[in-house]
Amino acid sequence: xxxxxxxxxxxxxxxxxxxxxxxxxxxxxxxxxxxxxxxxxxxxxxxxxxxxxxxxxxxxxxxxxxxxxxxxxxxxxxxxxxxxxxxxxxxxxxxxxxxxxxxxxxxxxxxxxxxxxxxxxxxxxxxxxxxxxxxxxxxxxxxxxxxxxxxxxxxxxxxxxxxxxxxxxxxxxxxxxxxxxxxxxxxxxxxxxxxxxxxxxxxxxxxxxxxxxxxxxxxxxxxxxxxxxxxxxxxxxxxxxxxxxxxxxxxxxxxxxxxxxxxxxxxxxxxxxxxxxxxxxxxxxxxxxxxxxxxxxxxxxxxxxxxxxxxxxxxx
Amino acid sequence: xxxxxxxxxxxxxxxxxxxxxxxxxxxxxxxxxxxxxxxxxxxxxxxxxxxxxxxxxxxxxxxxxxxxxxxxxxxxxxxxxxxxxxxxxxxxxxxxxxxxxxxxxxxxxxxxxxxxxxxxxxxxxxxxxxxxxxxxxxxxxxxxxxxxxxxxxxxxxxxxxxxxxxxxxxxxxxxxxxxxxxxxxxxxxxxxxxxxxxxxxxxxxxxxxxxxxxxxxxxxxxxxxxxxxxxxxxxxxxxxxxxxxxxxxxxxxxxxxxxxxxxxxxxxxxxxxxxxxxxxxxxxxxxxxx
Numbered sequence: 001x002x003x004x005x006x007x008x009x010x011x012x013x014x015x016x017x018x019x020x021x022x023x024x025x026x027x028x029x030x031x032x033x034x035x036x037x038x039x040x041x042x043x044x045x046x047x048x049x050x051x052x053x054x055x056x057x058x059x060x061x062x063x064x065x066x067x068x069x070x071x072x073x074x075x076x077x078x079x080x081x082x083x084x085x086x087x088x089x090x091x092x093x094x095x096x097x098x099x100x101x102x103x104x105x106x107x108x109x110x111x112x113x114x115x116x117x118x119x120x121x122x123x124x125x126x127x128x129x130x131x132x133x134x135x136x137x138x139x140x141x142x143x144x145x146x147x148x149x150x151x152x153x154x155x156x157x158x159x160x161x162x163x164x165x166x167x168x169x170x171x172x173x174x175x176x177x178x179x180x181x182x183x184x185x186x187x188x189x190x191x192x193x194x195x196x197x198x199x200x201x202x203x204x205x206x207x208x209x210x211x212x213x214x215x216x217x218x219x220x221x222x223x224x225x226x227x228x229x230x231x232x233x234x235x236x237x238x239x240x241x242x243x244x245x246x247x248x249x250x251x252x253x254x255x256x257x258x259x260x261x262x263x264x265x266x267x268x269x270x271x272x273x274x275x276x277x278x279x280x281x282x283x284x285x286x287x288x289x290x291x292x293x294x295x296x297x298x299x300x301x302x303x304x305x306x307x308x309x310x311x312x313x314x315x316x
Numbered sequence: 317x318x319x320x321x322x323x324x325x326x327x328x329x330x331x332x333x334x335x336x337x338x339x340x341x342x343x344x345x346x347x348x349x350x351x352x353x354x355x356x357x358x359x360x361x362x363x364x365x366x367x368x369x370x371x372x373x374x375x376x377x378x379x380x381x382x383x384x385x386x387x388x389x390x391x392x393x394x395x396x397x398x399x400x401x402x403x404x405x406x407x408x409x410x411x412x413x414x415x416x417x418x419x420x421x422x423x424x425x426x427x428x429x430x431x432x433x434x435x436x437x438x439x440x441x442x443x444x445x446x447x448x449x450x451x452x453x454x455x456x457x458x459x460x461x462x463x464x465x466x467x468x469x470x471x472x473x474x475x476x477x478x479x480x481x482x483x484x485x486x487x488x489x490x491x492x493x494x495x496x497x498x499x500x501x502x503x504x505x506x507x508x509x510x511x512x513x514x515x516x517x518x519x520x521x522x523x524x525x526x527x528x529x530x531x532x533x534x535x536x537x538x539x540x541x542x543x544x545x546x547x548x549x550x551x552x553x554x555x556x557x558x559x560x561x562x563x564x565x566x567x568x569x570x571x572x573x574x575x576x577x578x579x580x581x582x583x584x585x586x587x588x589x590x591x592x593x594x595x596x597x598x599x600x601x602x603x604x605x606x
Contacts, residue, residue, distance in 0.1 A: 014428070015428075015431070015432050015435065018428070018429065018432040019432055019435065019436070022432065022433070022436075023444070026444055027444065027447075027448065137573070137576070137577075138569075138573065140572075140576060141520070141569050141570075141572040141573035141576055142565075142569050142572075143524055143527050143528065143565060143568045143569065143572070144528070145527070145528060145531050145544075145547060145565075146527075146547065146561075146565030146568065146569065149547065149551060149554060149561050149565065150561075150562075150565070152554060153554060153558050153561065157554060157555045157558070164554075249434070249435060249436070249437040250437065252437050252440070253437035253438065253439035253440065253528075256439060256440075256532075257439070257528050257531070257532070260531070260532055261531075261551070271443060272443075272532055272533075274447070275443045275446050275447045275534065276533065278447050278448075278450075279447075280447055280448070283443070283444065283447045287440050287443070287444055290437075290440060291435055291436055291437075291440065294435045294436075294437070295432075295435050298435065
């Protein structure tokens with residue numbers, strides 16, 4: 001297990017480095033000139049050259065990369081060329097919105113995807129199972145942003161229980177308000193992600209139901225439910241956890257969209273604003289940050305995967 | 317034709333085909349006819365309710381006909397989806413073949429690179445491109461094509477690896493077939509069913525990504541019409557005209573559902589063929605045993 005953790009950690013570091021090189025090169029090597037973008041279309045060649053020099057763009061690529069990655073390692077993810085704000089300076093405040101949003105959505109998604117997925121599998125012959133499965137199929141097709149707008153329509157416009165958008169200016173200093181603002185975003189993200197999970201839980205449980213050892217458990221006197229609870233679910237959890245790891249990328253993308261729909265001041269909205277302003281230095285840091293988060297969470301999920309599956313623990 | 321019949325046999329395949337057919341039909345019809353010019357703003361006709369003033373679904377704040385916009389929006393959606401799928405097929409196939417055909421250490425690097433790229437959400441790739449170039453159909457198409465392509469590469473690689481280990485590939489080599497001939501005659505035809513199913517999923521991913529990016533303001537700029545931007549424009553008037561938020565979202569959902577169900581139908585059709593193959597294999601084994 002230790003050897004596996006070390007190997008997997010080394011792979012994580014390599015992946016993070018590769019991701020940083022990719023982000024850096026894409027923004028540097030693609031045709032299109034950052035200095036020209038900043039200078040504007042009317043900039044003279046001299047002005048563009050000056051901007052380029054200010055940003056250090058006239059230095060060798062390797063030196064620029066080393067500078068940037070040195071900053072990233074010490075927690076400096078880049079600074080706006082427009083207003084001087086830094087990613088790291090705003091990060092704590094933004095993450096206080098995005099972190100709870102994503103974490104709450106995953107918990108909520110699991111809370112309805114797991115029981116419904118089990119029902120859909122166990123009762124697959126019945127009308128209930130078919131209905132749950134169909135709902136999941138439709139749920140996957142719904143665009144996250146539209147789910148958000150529909151929830152706003154029902155819960156903010158029609159019955160007026162919850163705010164349609166925004167987040168308290170004082171943030172979590174007003175916990176009640178903050179929680180209320182997050183209810184619809186949580187539901188939106190959880191429904192979108194949960195629909196995908198539901199399908200995987202269903203197929204994982206279906207798979208388990210056909211196993212010989214489950215029949216053996218029945219033969220030993222367990223009831224159908226008893227056998228499933230005592231032996232089946234633990235086995236079904238293995239592929240579901242693996243899928244959860246793959247879903248992290250979708251969750252990050254979903255969070256960006258949801259923050260825009262509900263005007264939440266999180267990491268996603270910061271990225272959207274900076275992309276709109278073509279604030280490339282900040283965009284570079286933010287993309288690396290979000291991709292890094294995907295890779296790190298994927299790493300943690302892989303470790304969890306090992307822990308719940310004793311068969312994998314001894315493997316390297 | 318055989319494939320079509322097999323797809324129509326499954327209920328999901330049939331429903332999917334109908335929904336995709338509707339999307340294609342809307343796009344084609346909008347090329348030659350829409351009830352009104354979808355981009356024509358007539359503020360004096362703003363906020364018309366459905367079935368008033370000759371507008372079946374009403375008009376938006378600027379007096380643009382909703383139905384015409386929906387029809388014209390199908391064009392952008394379909395174009396984005398098809399182009400993205402084409403790029404994904406090229407990227408995915410190239411990476412997959414590179415991983416299984418070249419010397420092992422290069423293959424390992426390709427595999428590792430693919431896995432790192434998979435960690436980039438499609439939306440983030442699109443946003444990097446948008447930050448450099450500004451939003452356009454091309455940034456969306458490239459991002460989805462590359463993002464979905466690397467995922468496709470992973471599936472295609474596994475499938476290609478499986479096919480390369482089969483006896484018939486060994487037999488082909490023994491009979492003097494060169495690498496490219498083997499790829500053309502044996503590898504590609506045998507991984508094609510899996511690829512087609514995966515590509516139908518790329519189409520639905522592309523539709524969703526196009527809608528999301530246009531909603532964020534990073535899609536094709538006006539006057540191009542996009543369902544995502546319609547949602548963006550209507551969001552602030554959601555309380556006044558809820559229906560104008562319903563229709564474009566419904567159009568996106570129906571298209572995605574269509575491609576997903578079509579993929580399911582194709583998978584069932586492919587599976588049926590796989591079952592026949594497996595049955596044949598099993599038959600062989602039984603004969604060997606006896």
